Amino acid sequence: MPVRKKPEIVTFPTADGAAVSAAAYVADRETEKQLKDLLPKWGYETAHIGRGTLREVIRDYSEKTMPTVLIVDISRVSLPLSDLQALADICPPRVNVVVLGTEDNVGLYRDLMEIGVTDYLVKPVPSDLLFRAVARASGRLTARKTEPRVGKSVAVYGVRGGVGATTTVLNTGWLLANHHNRHVMLVDLNLTSGTLALEMGLEPTSGLSDLLTDPDRIDPVFVDRATLAAEDKVKLLASETDFAAAAPYEADAVAQLMQHLRSRYHFIIQDVDRAAPETAMTVLQNADVRVLVMDPTLASVRDAARIVKLLKSETGEKKILLVLNRSRSRAGGDVPIEKISRFVDHPVDIIIPFEKKRLALASLNAEPVVREKIPVTDAFLKLAAELIGRKGTSSRSGWLFGLRGG
Incomplete structure (x- = not known):
């Protein structure tokens, strides 16, 4: 069985020298611990990593600037598409959202892509998949061919x-x-x-x-x-x-x-x-x-x-x-x-x-x-x-x- 290659641990400053900011709202302790360990090692300034729902994301960022990368967990959300659309309404185009969940469902994946989500990952998420998803969301890797969100x-x-x-x-x-x-x-x-x-x-x-x-x-x-x-x-x-x-x-x-x-x-x-x-x-x-x-x-x-x-x-x-x-x-x-x-x-x-x-x-x-x-x-x-x-x-x-x- 081939051994998975671990993601490279390296920082990625932007063109003007500033680090990319990221925040995560997740539903379980294991994912929270994983993100707290990996995001700083990968060179992201973490605005928030903790447990919370989509509604708490909307509450927290209705009146302040959002980070470049936003990781949200829909595994305990009853109406994820509705809540994600409400989040999309307040997200400026530069913000990219990575969604975590427990359903391995092609229909759900397509629905999420249609409303502008950058990536959908099924938990538990291997570190290398998480690395690539967050890197795409921050512009450090080439994004999948989707229509960019523009104002x-x-x-x-x-x-x-x-x-x-x-x-x-x-x-x-x-x-x-x-x-x-x-x-x-x-x-x-x-x-x-x-x-x-x-x-x-x-x-x-x-x-x-x-x-x-x-x-x-x-x-x-x-x-x-x-x-x-x-x-x-x-x-x-x-x-x-x-x-x-x-x-x-x-x-x-x-x-x-x-x-x-x-x-x-x-x-x-x-x-x-x-x-x-x-x-x-x-x-x-x-x-x-x-x-x-x-x-x-x-x-x-x-x-x-x-x-x-x-x-x-x-x-x-x-x-x-x-x-x-x-x-x-x-x-x-x-x-x-x-x-x-x-x-x-x-x-x-x-x-x-x-x-x-x-x-x-x-x-x-x-x-x-x-x-x-x-x-x-x-x-x-x-x-x-x-x-x-x-x-x-x-x-x-x-x-x-x-x-x-x-």
């Missing part, structure tokens, strides 16, 4: 100036992070006059400008240095360059940056700069979801119709969402909603009600207006639900408004 790029474009595109980016991003537990990156593509950092009370740097004007610099280290942290799950890339020194950037540079960010965030929401129409249209065409923000004026309806026509001329079926922002009290010159839908050739998906005073106060305080229980919050909740793929308005009942001290 969704969303381009938000104000069809006219001052219609509320930045407000839409900020409030929708905050809800995705705080109401839906997603990891979100906001990107202000207006490098000279963007107001997203201002609205969030953050000081912009030159980092985003450097990345877009010299895309060869797009790597994990440089992107991390350019990133501003608004909250644990809300990050920002924004610059404020001098008008005289501002250099143009290409849509290809934006696409390259989006590709890099997709592996780290559930959603990358871009506040598209209207000042360079050709680049802006390409950014819109490249995005997974295009959100067009307009007001009910005739000029806004005209421009929305032109952009929708351009986007619908593409091959493929990327999503377009039309947001009507009632940014002023109703006037006699407003175009009725039914005429907007007919003229633009697209239904109005979201209507943001008139909330001038509350929006102005939220802007002054550098905080999202959706912290409050007001009608405008329901509109942005509906938009966030559309981005996630859930139809209808999310109810405010049962949600802890004022989260994080709001």
Whole structure:
């Protein structure tokens, strides 16, 4: 009988010298002891190794950063697929999950692979199989040929100036992070006059400008240095360059940056700069979801119709969402909603009600207006639900408004 070759005991630093982090929640003492012995020897920083269920994983990591590798045990879970889907909802794309269990079942294995699990191992797990599974999950060995988990790029474009595109980016991003537990990156593509950092009370740097004007610099280290942290799950890339020194950037540079960010965030929401129409249209065409923000004026309806026509001329079926922002009290010159839908050739998906005073106060305080229980919050909740793929308005009942001290 051939002797099993023991896995090599060696550390694997990442490109920037940092060790890969791992956590494990298991159901029995033997597996716990095995992981406590082997993971540190294999060069993993262990955030947690102990007994626990999937629900405890979700509880522990709903409000803090997850390790790169997550090992979970479903041997005592009655509804493993349901609980794993709940875990997947809060896992950023960069996190890979290795599942342990007791059922040697091909159907279960296929179901787990379909929801994005990296590997499924039957206990008791030989050390060499465990080594290869964890190494694949951390990127140290080539992964099996499966579709990689990637985040969704969303381009938000104000069809006219001052219609509320930045407000839409900020409030929708905050809800995705705080109401839906997603990891979100906001990107202000207006490098000279963007107001997203201002609205969030953050000081912009030159980092985003450097990345877009010299895309060869797009790597994990440089992107991390350019990133501003608004909250644990809300990050920002924004610059404020001098008008005289501002250099143009290409849509290809934006696409390259989006590709890099997709592996780290559930959603990358871009506040598209209207000042360079050709680049802006390409950014819109490249995005997974295009959100067009307009007001009910005739000029806004005209421009929305032109952009929708351009986007619908593409091959493929990327999503377009039309947001009507009632940014002023109703006037006699407003175009009725039914005429907007007919003229633009697209239904109005979201209507943001008139909330001038509350929006102005939220802007002054550098905080999202959706912290409050007001009608405008329901509109942005509906938009966030559309981005996630859930139809209808999310109810405010049962949600802890004022989260994080709001």
